Amino acid sequence: MLRIAVPNKGSLSGPASAMLHEAGYQQRKESKELVLVDPENEVEFFYLRPRDIAIYVSSGKLDIGITGRDLLIDSGANAEEILPLGFARSTFRFAAKPGTAQGIDDLAGRTVATSYEGIVDKHLADSGIDASVIHLDGAVETAIELGVAQVIADVVETGTSLRNAGLEVFGEPIMKSEAVVIRRTGADIDDPKVQQFLRRLQGVLVARTYVMMDYDCRAEHLEQAVALTPGLESPTISPLHNEGWVAVRSMVPTKDAQRVMDDLYAIGARAILTTAIHACRL
Numbered sequence: 288m289l290r291i292a293v294p295n296k297g298s299l300s301g302p303a304s305a306m307l308h309e310a311g312y313q314q315r316k317e318s319k320e321l322v323l324v325d326p327e328n329e330v331e332f333f334y335l336r337p338r339d340i341a342i343y344v345s346s347g348k349l350d351i352g353i354t355g356r357d358l359l360i361d362s363g364a365n366a367e368e369i370l371p372l373g374f375a376r377s378t379f380r381f382a383a384k385p386g387t388a389q390g391i392d393d394l395a396g397r398t399v400a401t402s403y404e405g406i407v408d409k410h411l412a413d414s415g416i417d418a419s420v421i422h423l424d425g426a427v428e429t430a431i432e433l434g435v436a437q438v439i440a441d442v443v444e445t446g447t448s449l450r451n452a453g454l455e456v457f458g459e460p461i462m463k464s465e466a467v468v469i470r471r472t473g474a475d476i477d478d479p480k481v482q483q484f485l486r487r488l489q490g491v492l493v494a495r496t497y498v499m500m501d502y503d504c505r506a507e508h509l510e511q512a513v514a515l516t517p518g519l520e521s522p523t524i525s526p527l528h529n530e531g532w533v534a535v536r537s538m539v540p541t542k543d544a545q546r547v548m549d550d551l552y553a554i555g556a557r558a559i560l561t562t563a564i565h566a567c568r569l
């Protein structure tokens with residue numbers, strides 16, 4: 288059985304379980320369940336704190352985990368990213384009261400509050416800055432108001448939490464993060480069970496990113512049309528009963544679909560349809 292760590296709480300938990308469910312795996316029915324065996328797919332899911340997942344995977348007791356890139360790096364664990372998953376996207380930034388800091392050099396001699404000491408310590412060391420770092424478990428935005436630190440380093444998505452606390456970001460982003468699949472560094476990625484798991488998740492990613500587009504066009508416009516819808520490998524072209532017309536089928540990035548439909552219409556294509564892809568193996 289493949290043993291997989293899944294976040295049990297927080298921003299990563301819901302989307303991770305939703306993706307696994309979309310990939311055909313059973314998922315727990317209630318948030319108190321800590322382990323779930325999916326015998327049909329020969330997988331065992333362990334619902335763990337997001338912060339602990341890299342540690343478990345690096346120990347080799349679990350084969351694979353889903354966590355945040357920032358949490359992986361912060362942990363310093365002997366684990367590595369093998370597939371980015373496109374959700375729980377965030378940046379990791381310094382923030383302070385407006386006008387109190389412009390760049391990393393302003394941190395010298397100051398105190399930085401964070402839940403991600405590993406990332407901050409390394410970033411300060413790499414930048415040659417001597418600052419104190421204080422660890423807080425969460426809600427670090429409040430640390431400045433309460434005088435525990437002059438600067439915070441935290442996850443920023445919409446920026447709402449910072450605005451609400453009267454803070455603003457400064458300096459370059461320390462890192463960009465998203466949910467990722469991890470394994471122990473150097474672990475066997477050729478294991479067929481691991482490969483099958485990754486293919487399933489890749490299938491979900493593709494299904495989320497592309498739509499299937501079908502349309503009819505005159506044979507003389509085919510090259511122009513195909514240039515607009517090159518697909519992943521090559522579009523499927525079928526003859527129509529009407530002489531001089533062909534039907535085209537191709538995958539198109541969802542974000543481009545409306546523009547591509549307009550452009551196809553403009554060159555004379557008709558009966559342009561898009562349909563959702565529910566699953567795929569490329």
Ligand SMILES: Nc1ncnc2c1ncn2[C@@H]1O[C@H](COP(=O)(O)OP(=O)(O)OP(=O)(O)O)[C@@H](O)[C@H]1O
Pocket residue numbers: 296297298299337338354355356357358375376377424425442443444445464465466
């Ligand atoms: N508002 C957000 N939007 C997107 N991703 C986020 C957001 N907050 C956190 N994340 C991402 O989720 C992961 C951390 O999740 P979360 O903050 O829920 O866990 P935690 O802080 O370790 O746990 P907890 O806060 O429950 O103690 C990180 O990868 C982080 O980048």
Ligand SMILES: O=P(O)(O)OC[C@H]1O[C@H](OP(=O)(O)OP(=O)(O)O)[C@H](O)[C@@H]1O
Pocket residue numbers: 297298424425426427428441442443444445446447448449
């Ligand atoms: O830019 P925003 O969209 O406001 O998102 C960022 C906030 O989300 C996370 O907090 P979380 O909800 O995990 O609480 P925590 O601080 O207790 O970890 C993070 O620590 C920020 O506070």
Ligand SMILES: [Mg+2]
Pocket residue numbers: 297425
């Ligand atoms: Mg949090």
